[in-house]
Amino acid sequence: MTGPDASYEVHEIPEFTLECGATLRPARIAYQTYGELNADRSNLILYPTWYSGRHWDNEWLIGEGMALDPSRWFIVVPNMLGNGLSSSPSNTPPPWDRARFPRINVRDNVASQHRLVTEVFGVESLPLVLGWSMGAGQTYQWAVSHPEMVQRMLPFCGSPRTAPHNQVFLDSLRAALTASVGFDGGWYPPDDWPVGGLRAFARIYAGWGFSQAFYWDEVWRELGHTSLEDFAVGFWEGFFLDGRDPNNLLTMLDTWWNGDVGKTPGFSSTEEALGSIRAKAIVMPAEKDLYFPPEDEEWAVSHMRDAELRVIPGVWGHFAGGGANPVDTAFIDAAVKELLDR
Structure with a gap:
């Protein structure tokens, strides 16, 4: 593993126009990689970060002997726009610095990540996209925005649409x-x-x-x-x-608040967007998650073509997906392995 002190890569997009109409010149996408891309570019797994998380905060699910084993897979962890490593209020020069930084939505994150995997790595197909919390929201958006690319998806403790509560x-x-x-x-x-x-x-x-x-x-x-x-x-x-x-x-926070795959251009509802997903999916809410309760994700799964609901049991709530509890980590890792073996 690398941890917070290790160097990481940055992909610069010279002009990146956001859905709000503002353009970042450039947009900077910070990312870390684990493993090696194989010759036919078929082993890249995308694992986006979560609310305030940085790439090293995802490393608990990556390792030798785990489903996300770098000896087999090339795992790319892109940092969300706004997290302090990718383009953010704190690291963008005037005039778009600090309180003037433009609004970012989930589709902006996915669009920047799509530029990363296609322009830097030349990848056109992803065996798996997965993520926790807002990483799960990005996973859903990837499967809606690029159904031809995403073969499998495993969103855990997250949702395709931010609920009113x-x-x-x-x-x-x-x-x-x-x-x-x-x-x-x-x-x-x-x-x-x-x-x-x-x-x-x-x-x-x-x-x-x-x-x-x-x-x-x-x-x-x-x-x-x-x-x-x-x-x-x-x-x-x-x-x-x-x-x-x-x-x-x-x-x-604004990105999270406005999350909804149903706002993707070409769709009239969240249900319609979910129905367009082609990826094989295991959707994993936590039993007592106060943000994303299992019944919400049961609703999402009911509108997907090839999805299974698998609830993470226990009392850890949302942080069942945060890597702090070894029992939950093993449960999630087993589901990732099963999905990749399909």
Whole structure:
């Protein structure tokens, strides 16, 4: 594995026009690769990042002896636009810097990733696209936007359309950041973030990322925390104070809020877009996920041609897909292996 200190690659697209009408000159797509592309370019697996995640945060599902084994597969992890590594408010020069950074939707991310896999690697077919959370949303969008390319898909703990209850949660996060002392409409100094807003943001997140049962059973002790407050500060506040710029968070939040494969040009509804997917799919919600409950993904699967619903059991909620629990990791890895063997 490489980790956060390893070098990574960047693909520059000289002029990349977003659906909102703005053009990034250039757009920068940061990515990491694992393994080697084979001679016929048939082994590239795409594994996009998630909300605020960076490429190294996906490495828990990649490794020798796992389904995503770099000795067999060439795994490419592209960083989402807005995550601080790819083009983002925090790293784009004026006039599109900071609070002026344009709106990004899921299709913009997929379009930039399509440029990456076709222009850099010359790949026209993908054995598998998979991802957690917003990575799952990108997985669905890939299968809708490029059905001729995506052979298999495995979205876990994510959805093809952001539900109204999920949007209410996201609105509360936005309010916590934008109302913070020092936010200044997003024009805070680059070296003086509105920390109070980030800490409030983290406390809201703490009630959603894991399930009620996770807290009732004090499962946070398995992560090395000694009290509920120790977990809230050490895990959640530490998570969002670790290099996560507020403007970047707001850009990705807007992408999440507006996620819907039904908005893809040529489709009149989410149901119609889901029905266009050709890929073989295993859709994996977590049993107690508060963002993406299993019944929502059961609805999605009912509109797909060749999809199976497989629920991740247990109390870890949304973070069943985050790599923190070895039992959930083994469950997801087994599904990836099964899907690739089909």
